[in-house]
Amino acid sequence: MSLGPVPYDKTSSQALLADMLRIRRLEEAAAEWYGAGKIRGYLHLYIGEEAVAAGAMPCFHEGDDVVATYREHGHALMRGVPMNAIMAEMFGKALGCSRGRGGSMHLFDAGRRFFGGNAIVGGGLPLAVGLALAAQLQHEARVVACFFGEGAVAEGAFHESMNLAALWKLPVLFCCENNLYAMGTALARSESQTDLCVKAESYQVPALRADGMDVVSVRETTQQALARMRAGGGPAFVEYRTYRFRAHSMFDPELYRDRKEVEAWKERGPIHTFSARLKAEGKLTEEEFLALDARAMAEVAAAVAFADAAPFEPVSELGRDVVAQEEP
Amino acid sequence: MSLGPVPYDKTSSQALLADMLRIRRLEEAAAEWYGAGKIRGYLHLYIGEEAVAAGAMPCFHEGDDVVATYREHGHALMRGVPMNAIMAEMFGKALGCSRGRGGSMHLFDAGRRFFGGNAIVGGGLPLAVGLALAAQLQHEARVVACFFGEGAVAEGAFHESMNLAALWKLPVLFCCENNLYAMGTALARSESQTDLCVKAESYQVPALRADGMDVVSVRETTQQALARMRAGGGPAFVEYRTYRFRAHSMFDPELYRDRKEVEAWKERGPIHTFSARLKAEGKLTEEEFLALDARAMAEVAAAVAFADAAPFEPVSELGRDVVAQEEP
C-alpha cells in the first residue's frame, strides 16, 4: 500500500496548514485562559496531533456524522463549529456551542452533525455504531466518523462496538488516534498486542495506518478507507500514529515519559514539517506562513473577546433541557 | 498440530466413560425432577457436551482453581463435588453445596477451589484473571480453568479479561465451550469473526482447538495447552467444538434450529461414540458398559433420595452470610 505524497495545489495545501494553525492557536489560547481561571474543569490539549483532525475531517461530507472524545477542540473546529462558539463554551458561556453546559469536554453541534464531546473513554463508540445503524436502516449513504484514543482499545466498549459494526456491516470509520499514551499509561503497558491494526482485523474490519504527524498521509489514508466504505463495504479502521506534545490535562505532572522522547517527537511536529515541505515545494513563502498564522491568531483573539464578553446563562435557567419542556 | 488418539488403557478409558455417564444421568434426573417441581429456577443442561468437562477437568490439579458458568453441573461433578451435594443444591436444600442459596446456576465448593457457578454471561472471566493474578503474586504454580460459552466472546468482559491475562502473563486457561448457540443466537449472528481461535490469537494468546464431542481430543488438547502454561507461558485458549442436545433451559421452545441439525450432532454423541470406539478397541464389553451405567444411575438415585430427604434451611436463617458475622 503506497501512500506517497499527492500533489496538492498551493491553495489546498495552504488551507490544510491554516487549519492546523487555527487549532494550535486556539488551544494555546485555551491553555492561557485556563491559567487565568476563565476556563476550568478539565482541558485536554490536542497540540501535536493537529494533523489528524485537519487531515481527516475534510474527508467527511456535510451529511456525515462525527463522534469525538474529550480531546475534541480540533475536531469541532474542523467540522465547522465556529471558533467563537467553541471558545465561549470553554468559558462556560450561554453563547457556547453547548450553551455552557458542556465545557471543553462536551462540544456539540447538532446542525453540523457533530455528536460531541464524550468524557467516558470508549463511550462514543457504541453511539457511532448506532448512528451508522440509523443511516443503514434509513438507506442513506452517510457514514460516521468515530474518533478515540488508543487507550480506549482496552475497553469492552471497543470490542463490542467493533464487532457490532462489522457484523452488521455498518458504515463507521473508527479513527484511532494513537498518541502512545493514555494519561500516563504507555501502549505496551495497556495492550498485549500493540499492533492496533491487527486488533482491528481480528473483527474482520479492514485496517489502515497513517502517519498522524503528516497531514497528507492522514488525508490520503482517510480517503482511501472511506472510498471502500462508501462503496458499501462496512466499517473500517484507521490508526493515526501521533503524539501529544503537552500534558494529558492541565493537572498532569508528566512523570511517565522522558523529555527527550517529547523533544524527538516535536521535531516531527505537524505544522513545521508541513510548512517546511510546502516551502521546499515552492507552495509557501515565509510571508504567507506568517500571514496565515496572523489570521489564525486574530480569529482566536476575536473568539476570546467574544467568549469573555458573552453572558453566563442565568441561574434561573438551571433546570432547562433535562427533559423536553412539553409533558408527554 | 496432530491430536491423534492416544492409547489409553482399559481402566482409564472406562473411567472417562463412567464420568460422562455420571454427568448424563445426573442431568436426566435433574430434568425429571424439574418436571416434578422439585427443582426450580433456571436449569441449563449440559447433555451432549459431557466430553468437555469429563476430558478437561482431570487435567487440572487439586490446587488449581476452577471458574464456570450457569451450565456447570458437569464441571462441578468432575471437580469432585459430591453428587449428593449437587443434587441437594438443585433441590434448594441446606445440605446442598451452596446451602440452597445458589441453586443450579451457583454451585460452589471452596475446599475444591470450585469458584462457581456464575449466571452473568462473561462474568466469570475477570474473576479467573484475578485468581490467576493472586497465584502469580503468591509465586504459586497453580493455574486457573475458566469455562465459558462462545456467546460470552461478544461481551466486553471477554475482551478485557483476555487482554489483562495476556498482558500480565497470567496462568488462565480460557476454556471456550463452543456449542454454536447462545440461547437462540447462532455464532455467525453474534461474531463478525467466527473463528474463535483467531480472536484469541489477536490478544497474543495461543489457541488450540479440540473436538468437544471426543473426550480424548478434549483431554489431549487441554493437556497440551496446560503443558505450555505450566512452563510459565501465560494464558492459553482452547475452543471445544461441541453441541447441546437439549434446549437452552427448560423454557426454550427451540425455534431457532432445525431438528435435523440436532439429530446429526446426536450421531456424534460423546458417550455412544466413545463407547463404540472402546468396544472396537477391545477395552469395553456391553456388560461392562451396562454396569458402568447402572452404577451411575444408582449414584443418581441415591443423590435424589438424599436431596429429597434433606431439610430446607429454616427461614430464620435468611439473613445469614450476607456479610461476616463479626463486626469489623
Added chain:
Amino acid sequence: MKISYREALREALRDALASDPRVFLMGEDVGRYGGSYAVSKGLLEAFGPERVRDTPLSELGFVGAGVGAALGGMRPIVEVMTVNFSLLAMDQIVNGAAALRHMSGGQLHVPLVIRMATGAGRQLAAQHSHSFEGWYAHVPGLRVLAPATIADARGMLEPALACPDPVILFEHVRLYNLEGELGDDPSAWRCDIRSAAMRRAGDAVTIIAYGGGLLRALEAADQLAGEGIEAEVIDLRVLRPLDTPTLLGSVRKTHRAVVVDEGWKSGSLSAEIVARLMEGAFYDLDAPVGRVCSEEVPMPYALPLEEAALPQPGKIVAAVRTLLGKT
C-alpha cells in the same frame, strides 16, 4: 377479550412497528428465539430481521447503539433481557441517554425506549432477581415506567415512543402470565405516562405499590377489607417523575400509608416515597409511614427463603395492622 400481560406487551410492540417505520426492536434473542420471556414471539416473522434484530451478547454496545440510532433519527426499542444485565449497560444509559440533551445545551435528544424484565419470585437466585427500578428513577433525564396492569402493558409503549426523551420500561417477571379482560378499542388502554393511578378506593390507609407489588398490595387490601379496614391502593405507574400530588392527596385523606417495594429496603424507591410524604404530608400523618420491602440479602434460590425475602401480602397486612395499632 382475554389477554395476557405478555400478549398485551406484544400487541403494543406490533402496533408500534406497524405504524412507524422509524421504530425497530433490538436485543438479545428478540428474534429467532422469540424473546427470552416470549414477548416478541412472532414479530420477526411479521417485520423481518432488520426491524426485529437479534444482537450479540453485548449489553453496553447495543444499548449504546440504541442511543446512537435515536440520535440518528430512529425510534429504537431496545430490550435488555433483564434489569440484572442492565448493570453492564448502565454507563450508556446514565452518561449517555440521560445526559445528552443537557450536555449539548438542548441540541440533542434521545427518543429511545429500553424495555427490561425485572423482579424476583421465580427462584432465579442472587444474580437474576434484582429490582433496580429505583436506581433508574434516580436519574434526571430519564422517564421510568412500571406497567402493573394489562391495560398499562398494552398502553404505555405508545406514549413512551412519543416521548422525546429516553424511557425505561420495566416489565415484572411475575406478571407475564397474568391474564385479564381488555377491550378491543384503544380507549381501553390509552394512558398517560405521568400519573399514578388509584386502583382501589379506601379511607383507612393508603398502600402505595408499583410493578410486581401491585397485585400483592391489592391482595392485602382484600384481606384487610375482611377485617373492616378499607385500604386505598395507589399504583405509582410512573417511577420518574413521581406523581407526588396523587400520593399526597390520598394520604391527606387516609392519614396513614404503607409503601410496598420489591427493592432491598435501604435506599429503595420506597425511601423516596416516604421522604415525599414527610415533606408534603407530615402534619396529615397519624403514624409513621410503613415500608414493606425485600429483605436485605442477595436473593436466595430455595423457595422458602425466597418467599421470606420478598414482600408478601401477609407482611403488608401486618404492616397496616401495626400502623392502625391493631397488633
Added chain:
Amino acid sequence: MKISYREALREALRDALASDPRVFLMGEDVGRYGGSYAVSKGLLEAFGPERVRDTPLSELGFVGAGVGAALGGMRPIVEVMTVNFSLLAMDQIVNGAAALRHMSGGQLHVPLVIRMATGAGRQLAAQHSHSFEGWYAHVPGLRVLAPATIADARGMLEPALACPDPVILFEHVRLYNLEGELGDDPSAWRCDIRSAAMRRAGDAVTIIAYGGGLLRALEAADQLAGEGIEAEVIDLRVLRPLDTPTLLGSVRKTHRAVVVDEGWKSGSLSAEIVARLMEGAFYDLDAPVGRVCSEEVPMPYALPLEEAALPQPGKIVAAVRTLLGKT
C-alpha cells in the same frame, strides 16, 4: 503535623502495603502517573510495579480481577479513578463482590477494598460529577465508607482491609487539598467502620451530612450559631450499614433535622435517612425533616450553574431556618 486529606490517604496506603504482603494497589494510572488525584504518588517507587499496578482502561476487567484476587487469598485495593467510571464495573461489584458470600452459602468471601473519587464542584460537567454513594449503599454484602475528615482519610483503610467483606471507600474530590493537623500517633486516626460521628454538638436541629457535604454542613452550623441556633452536625462516615441509633439519638434531642446529600434529591441516600427518621423518631419530630441535595440536572459545566446545582451552606442555613419557622 499538618497533612492533607490526599497525603493522609497516601500514608494509609503506604502503611497497608508495608505491613501486609497480601495487599496490593491496582488501577488506572496509580503507578507511573502517580494517581489521577496524586493519591498514590511515590508508592510505585517504594513498592514496585507488581504491588502498585497500572491497569489498562478496563474497569469491568480489573475490578473483577480484584474480586478474583481477593478470592485467591490477596487483599487487593482497587482504585476506580472516579465513581463515574465505576458504572462500567457495577456488574462485577453487585453481582460478584457483593453476592459471592451469600450465593456460595457462606463458603467464599471477598476481602476487597475499592477506592473511588466522587462528587462535583470542580466544573467537570455531567459525566464527571456524579455522586453515586447512595447506589452502593443500597447493596447488601457491601460496606460503604465516606471519609470526610483527615483522620478518617488516614484511619479508615486499615479496618477496611481487615474487613472480610468488600468495602467501597469514597474520597470526595473537593477534599483532596484539605489540610489539617494530625498527630503522629495512630491513636489520632484509629477508627471503627460502623459508627457515625457527632462533629458538632447542638440542640436546635440535627444536620446530617457525609463526605463532601460535611464541611458545608459545618459552615452552615457556624453561620447558624451566629443567629443563636446551635446545630448538631452528624457525619454519617459509614453509608452502609447506616448507624441509625446515633441519628435517632440526636434527633430525639433536637426534634428537627436536615439531611445534606450531594446526590440528586429523588432517590438519594438522603431519602433513606428521612425514612429511618420517620420510622424511628416520628413522634419526636417537631417538623418534617428537610433535605438539601443536588438539583435534578446532569451537572452543568458553567460555574454559576454548577454552584446553583450543588448543596451550599446557604441552602442548608435556609433549610434550617424554614424548619424553625424563621423565614
